[in-house]
Amino acid sequence: MSRRKAPAQAAPRCTVTVCRGCCCGTAKVPGTDHAAQIAVLKAELGAVAQVRAVNCLDACEQANVIVVQPSSPGRAAGGRPVWLGLVNDPDATGDIVAWVRSGGPGLAEPPDILDLYEFGPSRRVRRAVEG
Template identity: 45%
Template sequence: MRLTVCRDCCCGTTRKHPEIDHDLQLRRLREIAAAHGARVTVSDCLDVCAQSNVVVVQRPGGGKPVWLGLILGEAVLGDLDRWLAAGGPGRAPLPDTLELHRISPPVREGSR
């Protein structure tokens, strides 16, 4: 499993969310991923800046990735941790608390 974390202009910066310790959040995401045999990839802009901070969860070999936005506090990280422990995308239903954070990926030109 892979967690892609946006860390560009809005996600991961104090410009939009000065109350968040973004370095600590990235460390926590890496701890959570490691506990479940996943890895974290840090990405430049994922083009959903209005929903920062963004995390995309995907299983290798396909399956639809789950895009989560407004990942801003320890509570939602705990929800993410519990979902991954239960199996994550394709193996466990997305809990209601994370469903509130589900966002649509950006529509790329030519992909319609």
């Protein structure tokens, strides 16, 4: 029997992963209503995406971090997970909501403003979250 890990299966809908660990979602990022941010994401996206909070994505210098993973159709169309950092403004959260509601990675172009938030995590961190 093989001990190799089975490849991860893409979700039928987008997954929005919200960091709420070491720095994200804490007083270390002042002036942000962290509870409201995740409440908005869950309320606005609950019907079209899975929204989940995780302990730490190990990209603390980018707090607050949100990763938008494509749906199965989005991945089939070439979409890949998009890492967004410094998401500390309600307008940025709203832009993420609009993009995911339109289809997310692979199916809809993100609002141009989200280019300012996109970053690439280390390969180790990316494998742990996306794998």
